[in-house]
Amino acid sequence: MTTDSLEVRKVLHPIKTRLLRVKRITELSPAMRRITLAGDDLAGFISASFDDHVKLIVPEGLGETPNMPQQGPSGLVFDAGRPKPAMRDYTPRRYDAAAGELDIDFVLHHEGPATDWANHAEPGHFLGIAGPRGSFVIPAAFDWHLLIGDETAIPAIGRRLEELPAAAKAIVLVQTMTDAGRIEFTSECRPEVHWVTEDTTAAGGVSALETAVRNISLPEGEGYVWAAGEYSDIKAVRQYLVGELGVDKKRIRASSYWRKSAPNTHKNFDD
Numbered sequence: 001m002t003t004d005s006l007e008v009r010k011v012l013h014p015i016k017t018r019l020l021r022v023k024r025i026t027e028l029s030p031a032m033r034r035i036t037l038a039g040d041d042l043a044g045f046i047s048a049s050f051d052d053h054v055k056l057i058v059p060e061g062l063g064e065t066p067n068m069p070q071q072g073p074s075g076l077v078f079d080a081g082r083p084k085p086a087m088r089d090y091t092p093r094r095y096d097a098a099a100g101e102l103d104i105d106f107v108l109h110h111e112g113p114a115t116d117w118a119n120h121a122e123p124g125h126f127l128g129i130a131g132p133r134g135s136f137v138i139p140a141a142f143d144w145h146l147l148i149g150d151e152t153a154i155p156a157i158g159r160r161l162e163e164l165p166a167a168a169k170a171i172v173l174v175q176t177m178t179d180a181g182r183i184e185f186t187s188e189c190r191p192e193v194h195w196v197t198e199d200t201t202a203a204g205g206v207s208a209l210e211t212a213v214r215n216i217s218l219p220e221g222e223g224y225v226w227a228a229g230e231y232s233d234i235k236a237v238r239q240y241l242v243g244e245l246g247v248d249k250k251r252i253r254a255s256s257y258w259r260k261s262a263p264n265t266h267k268n269f270d271d
């Protein structure tokens with residue numbers, strides 16, 4: 001293995017907005033539903049990493065066309081005559097260029113514009129997307145991959161597991177709100193998967209996810225840790241891995257995908 005093959009790469013893409021329609025809805029679990037989007041606008045879509053996100057542009061009313069922005073010289077420009085739409089970050093779970101389909105997997109158990117839309121979506125309904133603006137590409141060549149997250153990270157983790165080669169070693173830790181939120185991952189690399197259930201009674205505010213991370217031993221060799229989920233949980237997991245276990249900051253990507261009691265938050269702890 002060369003050092004070059006372990007370099008993470010940041011790739012920028014021109015921002016493009018796309019108006020899509022729901023083609024299919026698949027229930028993955030009581031906590032998650034997959035919405036397959038399609039439309040001519042999807043042509044040329046690029047997503048280079050499981051870590052990518054698109055901004056969903058949510059219609060104001062069910063079945064309505066969202067207030068789609070135009071790309072201006074300094075960012076997205078919205079029709080001033082209409083309310084600015086809610087925009088939320090979601091993982092491009094699967095893009096199939098030949099079929100012209102993009103899957104987005106939605107966690108369903110809270111209220112918010114994106115979740116409410118997903119809960120009531122029907123085939124034919126409109127949804128806008130913008131991006132991905134850039135990709136953080138983590139090589140597959142690491143000796144091991146540790147993937148950590150809550151339900152919002154299941155789409156990214158599921159995609160990563162499908163993209164890793166058969167020879168890869170992957171350890172996966174996922175926290176769900178209830179046992180019913182667990183899904184089957186598909187992968188050629190036969191990952192070691194540990195599911196834990198959120199423990200709202202845990203003493204000292206230590207999440208079940210953090211406890212699970214503290215209970216595993218990192219394999220030998222050069223590895224990479226990817227973690228995403230609720231702000232405080234991921235911050236604590238990162239603090240343990242970097243501060244206590246000594247994981248090299250260049251070998252971890254930890255992101256807050258949402259934050260309790262705060263809408264629409266996104267933070268990469270390593271930027």
Ligand SMILES: Cc1cc2nc3c(=O)[nH]c(=O)nc-3n(C[C@H](O)[C@H](O)[C@H](O)COP(=O)(O)OP(=O)(O)OC[C@H]3O[C@@H](n4cnc5c(N)ncnc54)[C@H](O)[C@@H]3O)c2cc1C
Pocket residue numbers: 051052053088089090091092104105106107108109110111112113114115116151152153155156256257258259260261262263264265266267
């Ligand atoms: C890069 C990135 C990729 C993401 N990928 C996905 C994905 O593929 N699938 C997915 O489901 N989510 C994903 N998320 C998380 C998603 O963007 C947030 O959960 C988002 O806040 C949902 O928007 P909303 O309109 O439903 O709720 P908001 O209006 O943003 O929030 C409303 C309320 O719900 C709470 N809330 C938000 N999310 C959750 C949650 N998951 N559980 C419990 N309470 C919550 C907030 O704290 C707030 O109080 C991703 C986030 C990022 C940053």
